[in-house]
Amino acid sequence: MRAGAAAPKPQGPGTNLLSIGQVLARLSPEFPDLSPSKLRFLEERQLVTPSRTESGYRKFSPADLERLRLVLTMQRDYYLPLKVIRSYVDDLDAGREPVLPGGLQVSAAPSMLPGGRKLTREELVRESGATPMLLNDAVSASLIVAGDTFAEESLVILKSLVELQRSGIEPRHLRGFRAAAERELGLIESALIPTARRSDASSRAKALDLAREIAAQLELVRSSLIRSALSRL
Known part of the structure; x- marks a missing residue:
């Protein structure tokens, strides 16, 4: 062995x-x-x-x-x-x-994890507790991609926007988030160039895992910077 x-x-x-x-x-x-x-x-x-x-x-x-x-x-x-x-x-x-x-937090049971389902506009508004206007504003701010149906991730975002709205933070205040995400994607793609050149399935799996690892580290840096700034308030 x-x-x-x-x-x-x-x-x-x-x-x-x-x-x-x-x-x-x-x-x-x-x-x-x-x-x-x-x-x-x-x-x-x-x-x-x-x-x-x-x-x-x-x-x-x-x-x-x-x-x-x-x-x-x-x-x-x-x-x-x-x-x-x-x-x-x-x-x-x-x-x-x-x-x-x-x-x-997620359940240990796989069936309890969010799936790849698609939601209609009505389902997205109802399940998030948002108003149709908030959804429109989120689409206008490029926080959610417009379409006939919406991915599960849109529900996560819209729920967060509902909570942020209660604190006076509107989607228009977050317009820069999409641009920041695209810049991070550019960093990740640059780091993946050596691995992405190989087209076999194993290399693709490794490239995807590396992309997620880099994204997680970028998230840690962002969170740490915010916590550091909050400590000065």
Whole structure:
């Protein structure tokens, strides 16, 4: 067994184990970019530890499948680097109640994580508690992209705008946020150039993870600067 590898899991007669192909069949409808190389990459990062047959084939348990669904959902919906996700799931395994960067809390159950659903304008306004005018102002300030439907992230933003409005902060005060986000994206893209030149699936997965890692570090810098400024008030 290679160094750092997880010990093989018991495979009793009643254990319902899945091959890589079966895992892909179960998860690909939710995560179209999932591939065998990405599964191996997640295993290398110790985010999932499938058992092995005597011939060396990977076999995934139902718990492995749910762990993969959790990790992939957190990547897709929270844009988190694998380092942060690994720390999160380690805390879950230790019986703690971890908190994501920014104070966001999620349930350990994958079904409780925000999904990739689309909301109509009426659903977005109703679920956020916003007024139609606030949504219009958010679109005008380029905080939310206009469309017939809206991504789950728009709901997060609009809920925050509802709270900010109670403190007298309107979307028009935040017009510079979109430009700042685009500048950060430019920094991330520049850092990814060496990795992005390679087109294989493993390199793409590593590039995406690096992008999330850089974004998380930029968020930490921004939060620290704000906290430092607040301490002078």
